Amino acid sequence: MNELAHRVKDASLRLAGVGTDRKNEALAQIAEALKNSKEKIIKANREDLLRSKQENLPEPLLKRLNFDEAKIEVVIDGIFSLIHLDDPVGKTLLSTKLDDGLELYKVTCPLGVIGIIFESRPDAMVQIATLCLKSGNGALLKGGVEARETNRVLAEIIIKATEKAGIPSNWFALLETRSEVSEMLKMNQYIDLIIPRGSNEFVRYIKENSKIPVMGHSDGICHCYVAEDADVNMAIKIVSDAKTEHVAACNALETLLVHKKIAPEFLPVLKESLDNKNVELIGCSETCGLISVTAAPEEDWKTEYLDYKLSVKIVTGFDEAIEHINTYGSGHTDIIITPDKEKAMQFMEYVDSGNTFWNCSTRFSDGFRYGFGAEVGISTNKLHARGPVGLEGLVIYKYKLLGSGQIVGDYTTRSRTFKHEKMKKEFPLV
Amino acid sequence: MNELAHRVKDASLRLAGVGTDRKNEALAQIAEALKNSKEKIIKANREDLLRSKQENLPEPLLKRLNFDEAKIEVVIDGIFSLIHLDDPVGKTLLSTKLDDGLELYKVTCPLGVIGIIFESRPDAMVQIATLCLKSGNGALLKGGVEARETNRVLAEIIIKATEKAGIPSNWFALLETRSEVSEMLKMNQYIDLIIPRGSNEFVRYIKENSKIPVMGHSDGICHCYVAEDADVNMAIKIVSDAKTEHVAACNALETLLVHKKIAPEFLPVLKESLDNKNVELIGCSETCGLISVTAAPEEDWKTEYLDYKLSVKIVTGFDEAIEHINTYGSGHTDIIITPDKEKAMQFMEYVDSGNTFWNCSTRFSDGFRYGFGAEVGISTNKLHARGPVGLEGLVIYKYKLLGSGQIVGDYTTRSRTFKHEKMKKEFPLV
Incomplete structure (x- = not known):
């Protein structure tokens, strides 16, 4: 071996x-x-x-x-x-003229x-x-x-x-x-x-x-946050797709966070819609007060069901939603439904996940849908490659320095100084 | 804590x-x-x-x-x-129009x-x-x-x-x-x-x-390979700088590989030059036959001296040099001295290190000398960041998808198809 x-x-x-x-x-x-x-x-x-x-x-x-x-x-x-x-492989990411006849290239390699x-x-x-x-x-x-x-x-x-x-x-x-x-x-x-x-x-x-x-x-514990100003029809459509389009997928929705102001209007319509698709809802105590669902113990916020099951939590606002996602999420894919661009930008900024979306389904989190052609998988690592990983995630780079006899001593003693000019040049092939 | x-x-x-x-x-x-x-x-x-x-x-x-x-x-x-x-932070690495009103951005983040x-x-x-x-x-x-x-x-x-x-x-x-x-x-x-x-x-x-x-x-076990056609004066100058300019540095030279054809001419001159700088040489049995040095046991090929000491090995050619470096090296910085561009390109291709140089000192392997301004350190990892690591090594990216109600179901049933048009657009700030 x-x-x-x-x-x-x-x-x-x-x-x-x-x-x-x-x-x-x-x-x-x-x-x-x-x-x-x-x-x-x-x-x-x-x-x-x-x-x-x-x-x-x-x-x-x-x-x-x-x-x-x-x-x-x-x-x-x-x-x-x-x-x-x-x-x-072989893409030049950076080229710098360190000095005359001393050229640095950063080139991708396997x-x-x-x-x-x-x-x-x-x-x-x-x-x-x-x-x-x-x-x-x-x-x-x-x-x-x-x-x-x-x-x-x-x-x-x-x-x-x-x-x-x-x-x-x-x-x-x-x-x-x-x-x-x-x-x-x-x-x-x-x-x-x-x-x-x-x-x-x-x-x-x-x-x-x-x-x-x-x-x-x-894990793919994906969240959807329905903000107080969300379009109810859009939210229902997206949640339904995110939960039921393919329940066993890692980018399927597992937890729904609903702003308390929109919950009384939104949750009954949602329940009706998901009942039709045989999705079991479980919820926080406030959710249980609005629709007839089983109560969710804390364990549920950390659970990836990969099944026709969705946990629902009513939140007091934006900050609680973000806090919940960053605490219980798995850094995979999290989305917000709101017409407010500023709120959406903040959500995508502060949610610490590889994929953060505005007004579209979690299920778009996929190499083929992103246009990468092929994917190795979806990474929830934070180093090297994150989100759907295509060919680019399988390469790294090396630095290649082409000289003509240069030594560092000449620069330490200041008999020569570095130029550090950007070149925008491809690495020279033979 | x-x-x-x-x-x-x-x-x-x-x-x-x-x-x-x-x-x-x-x-x-x-x-x-x-x-x-x-x-x-x-x-x-x-x-x-x-x-x-x-x-x-x-x-x-x-x-x-x-x-x-x-x-x-x-x-x-x-x-x-x-x-x-x-x-x-906040650099847009990629922007793709997946469909009308559905834009994907890959944006750097901490x-x-x-x-x-x-x-x-x-x-x-x-x-x-x-x-x-x-x-x-x-x-x-x-x-x-x-x-x-x-x-x-x-x-x-x-x-x-x-x-x-x-x-x-x-x-x-x-x-x-x-x-x-x-x-x-x-x-x-x-x-x-x-x-x-x-x-x-x-x-x-x-x-x-x-x-x-x-x-x-x-570890920084850096090598220099002196090819059969190397300019002897250039090789002496570079080896001397790489070994003695700062012996305690990770990018200092530790092992010298010399083509057998050039060894009889090169090694005596090298010895005289390094004797003047109080560098102790140890070598393979063939080296011992050419100059008066202590014999090196195998352990020495794996040793980072960080001192006025250099191990020398005579090799039969290019392939043995590469094989030696990839076996005993630490993936830090390795250099070749040769006037032959094709040979140099192959060396830089096949040596599996973060920094591979042609005709210049190993000591150039450094964030400041590369023009990065500041460095966190030098990475010998092969994932995420390699070689001298500046600010760029401290960020990753996330994918942000801006939609207007899109669901995946529409694409699965082929009522809509992806456009996947490259946009070259910066991520929209509020």
Whole structure:
């Protein structure tokens, strides 16, 4: 395992220097191979499904494990969009002339090796592997045991297709045993970033057990604050979408905060609307006084239901709403409904979350909807990358300084002084 | 302690919304107050020096603890440069029209609360506190016990001056006991980033004992590769500067890699030059065959001497040099001496370090020399910020979405489609 990770690290250093055309060619080869191997993939996936059913894998996991022709098509389409996205590597972020013949460049480069651990979904595996490839990163993947046959076939396709396109071999490796995960979490000399995909508990476990930086979110406790001057119809429409459009999503609404002045008018209409969608409401004592709902203990403000359930709290005003969100929220996505622009600007300023919206649904918090083409996941970290993370989150930069014999001693003794002129120049390629 | 950190967090959320003018006014007030309190500061510092001498604090630490008029002047000058730097907060990084009346902005914002732990130097305390202020971050500082009187006076000055300028109170707090450090390292609900300043052992200890992200470097094992075609005079000049200009600096040269073809010509001249500067050379067995030096065991390739000592290894070529650096280096700063541009470009590409240079000294790896004005430190992390870190490393971004009632359901059912038009528009202020 140690040796395997070492090989992926070595290959990743060579992959960092591979040009855009070759990477795109490799992506096209993967798409082509997936198209040609549909039957083989589906056959392997059927084996996984059958075995997992016998092992009583829960229904939602079986659904995620399923990788049929339609899903393969979606993955192939995704690869073609990825080919059309800009290469995030090799971009010059800054160029400064420190002195004559001494030029500093800040240039984007891959992170190195990404360790990806995911539960059942085989489509996530292809998606993240191709994102790693386009961003020039080595990938060490560990899939769920339930998907082992599908993953083996997919890994073989990816490895063969990229070798054919001239990508350094060993850039990609598949791990198969669970014990390898705990080993992986300790390999900070070879792995630069861990991306876990799966349930909240799973992501939380990974975050708590790794010395390597982890990107992702373990909770999505999203809030909507309905201000005293909100348009009731707009608020009903947005809350209903945010709660019910896809209840199991991390960007679904979990807690509604309502200004006390608008609550008597708003809450009965809301209840009627959400009753029609089978959403269970639970609320603070004041909410219980206005509509017939179950009382919410404090625990509910910290709960991500991922279900047809919504907690409601009446607040005395803007400050209490912000305070509540910053105390109980998870830094994912929080929104305000108000016609007042100044209030909205303050809300978006003071709410300490990766995504803060005005007069639209929490469900827009998503890489595809943001126009990023592809996403690795949504980060609630505050360092490096926040919110939906696309290719840009998989690169960092390095400083390159081109000199002609300069030494620092000349500047310390003041026989030379720095010029520090901004250049707006691209890093010179050979 | 928990309550204190909570108060700093609350204040930091308000500080995030404070404008550039007010922050600059507060910085000017700090500079003014430092100027007016020189005598008081120097008196407190004398007490610290006297007590520390009696407690037998080692000489280098006493030197760092010393905060005299000249050092106060340097700190005041630094504050004025900081005032003139761009505010890193509120910059629009991306703006996209998702649809009519639905605009997405990616806007920079402060990280939140920075926990700073430093050993003896009181000037580092003022420097980092003012960097936090300019970047809109709350600051929780823990200084060394040896500097307690000086730090108390400085903290009082910072707190009073910023209150006078209308900065939210409690944005800054000073911790005084050692036990508070271990508490601090666990407070990931209030602290967003830890910056340790001090010896390598100290930084390593902090990195290994915190759940909060840590920014900084624990090692600076910098390399110079002298290629077969290098100009010998240039190589001697650069190596001498990189090794001896300031031996205790993290960007000082520690290992020299020499191509075997140039070694017989280069090493004797190098030895003579470094002998004059009292640099002890140790080397691989082949080096020992060419010049009279002590043999280096493998441990030396992993050692940061921070002293007049340099390890030398003869390599068979470019690939071995890169392999050696990526194996034994610390990702800090590595340089190549060669007239060959293509080789230099490859070196800078394949060496996995934050700073890779061509034909100039490792000592240029520094925020002031890069023209950043001020620096928090040099990061060998690969996420978020790498190399010398200025104000930009203390901010992140959030996505702000301005809508007019949009729901995702309309896009899922395809009654509306995304436009995803790039706007190049600044985030609209009120």
